[in-house]
Amino acid sequence: MIRRRVNVTPPQLLVLVFLFFIILGTLLLKLPFASTISLSWLDALFTATSAMTVTGLIVVDTGTAYTLFGEVVIMCLIQIGGLGIMSFAVLIYLMLGKKIGFKERLLIQQALNQTSVGGVIRLVKHLFFFSFIVEGIALALLAAKWIPEYGWGKGLYYSLFHSISAFNNAGFSIWPDSLMRYVGSPIVNLVITGLFIIGGIGFTVLTDLWYSKTIRTFFLHTKLMLIGTLILNIAAMLAVFVLEYSNPKTIGGMPLEDKLLGSYFQAVTPRTAGFNTLDIGSMEPSTILLIIFLMFIGAGSASTGGGIKLTTFIVILLSVVSFLNDRSEIRVFRRTIDRAFIFKALAISMISILLVFTGIFILTISEHGSPILQIIFEVVSAFGTVGLSMGLTGSLSWIGKIVIIFIMFTGKLGPLTLAFSLAKTTKDKIRYPKEDILTG
Template sequence: MVNISPPQLLILVFLFFIMLGTVLLRLPISTTESITWLDSLFTTTSAMTVTGLAVVDTGTSFTLFGEVIILMLIQIGGLGIMSFAVLIYMMLGKKIGFKERLVLQQALNQTSVGGVIKLVKNLFVFSFIIEFIAFLLLSVRWIPEYGWIKGSYYSLFHSVSAFNNAGFSIWPDSLSRYVGDPIVNIVITSLFIIGGLGFTVLADLKSTKEYRRLALHSKLMIFGTFALNIIALFTIFLLEYNNPNTIGGLSTIDKFWASYFQAVSPRTAGFNTVDIGSLERSTVVFMLLLMFIGAGSASTGGGIKLTTFIIILLAVVTFIRGKKEISIYRRTISDTFIFRALAISMISVLFIFGALFILCITETEQPFLKILFEVISAFGTVGLSMGITASLTPLGKMVIIFIMFLGKLGPLTLAFSLSRPEKAKFKYPNEDLLTG
């Protein structure tokens, strides 16, 4: 019998659903006009990894059946394949074994198997309640505009897509037509901010009412998300204020809404209300950092994760201040998590560099900045693009598919699936090394 580790099982199940989705989207009933197998694979991977990059227009290239398939892939990919498997097991009255809990631990990026079943239960309850509330709020806005059937469907599609940080939209310009609409801006951004916090944080908030009693992870995620979003809001507002191709021609309040939306969207959401390709270069570079950081662990988002970024920052500050231990909120962070954060970041940078190198060879007609933006957007499962996705070469599309896959599962999951770690039976002597 083949011994498959939890990371390997997670990858195999994920690949199975991608293959299944590729076949379903290739059916004549799924599309308004025939698409290639590669485009079907790209769309399926983008949906399963809740990225949102698209080589064909979702609203015009797919039928209602095809769009429903994409929506199901987004929901499965966002909440996790293994989470749905556990839900089915529980509905059938089956016992969840230790190996299944290990796979769940890997899928939900938890530090231990304890409490993973409870987390899965909370995950589904939170998700469906939040999506339903958002559906009702968007229906109030879109049913009067599009009618009962279309308005309800558009509300459902964008609620699921936004909460799962997928970025898929029915309209070719994403949500640009609602750049100054308060309801759409508030509901959509609230969905992907909540989804990006992570289900661990949501469960902690449910059981703990006081901020000071929250777990360290929850405190860092809440404070970090708030701080980063505020910084991003004012940065983009100032950088784009006089740009006539983005927010320059808007009223002051609409400039605020557009800046706010573009500030929080790079945290793996993928929706946009202005033309990303028309942003100032300084804004694009700033958004690259936001996309690389991403959302929270056990969330619907990607990237290296906000807590990883915070740990690395704290490690740098701690070293500069001459201290030996990282401490925050009267808690000390273990060296294990510091090494893990460094490993995640380094592996991510190497894969991004490799993908960028290949695309610079294959996509010779595209500017470097647009290629870099595409790669980091794929890795962060963001879905924002400067308009080059559809024109990528076949090899370029395959590279982006792999990077989306890597970004969703996480670089460490892939690394662990390929490695066979062994405990050292002895320890070598220390020796100093020159650095810096």
């Protein structure tokens, strides 16, 4: 009997492992004691995918439709999906005292979106250290707020659930209105936003911040992420504050301090977090368009968030500036960005735009009668693994649910990862003559 060896590339294996955990989560959520309602297979699959991809879109209310067991399953899927399956595999290997080979390092490199295999094991160790420390601190701070309100049992559990959900940028909440009841609470606002900003900035940046002694020694990626995040968050907050200032359905009737807190929270949460303290469906169309833009950009590379990634957006922006200034290369902070990264950024953006457009096109047919702005918002939210919704998720048809499931899955793994897993890698050594074409 002849045995054939099946060669599976790192992107293909990553896709298969993700699918395995989504199917496992679906089976666990379909157990009779996992839900309080008659949960369909499609709804269980949707929830498992949303949790595993740390998106946060829900077709049934998490706090009422699932039992404690079901909520714990969702919480575990969020933690595994957010920190990464391969990261947990490395942790188990290290605990067992086993050596991690080159192939395993390649897989970790793919999973964490790193440029090289060097230092990936150290990055994983730091990933767990930072994650559990930050989640533990957040748990204590939220418990100080919620134990007096809900008692020791519920207070601790709510704090744990929301700490894991926020740090992993999942957006799942126990309450049907997300965090709207805490729009004026400084503790809840600052702790939750602090969690998903830290989780979304990327573990590569966090490691660099830990080891670098001065700003000058920061990697270029770290500098771009920190400056880009700061500028984008401040600009978004001011925009939301101005656009929603007189809207009585959002912050219009609030005191100034609550207006500022509400604007701040809703400005940073589209960066793949998914929580909301304001009613998304009641916002001004201009604010909705701003949120769609922020959701598409997403968080940082090697983070718990999705989207095309902030550095991808920055590279494209810098390439446009370089072209307008008639420069042949991108220069920033006395560094030159390699052309390969420019092509990668363009490829990610183009595939993402095509994916989002296709999703919107299908949903305009399957969800006939739904406002186009709601459909665009839903699809971009799924792609960016954000989890914000204008109220369309619960009324999706079975076709709409399948489309959103696929987009959430692709958004989490990354368009290029999925493309590489399906494509055959062949190196073409043939070169053809160059010829110019007309553009613009």
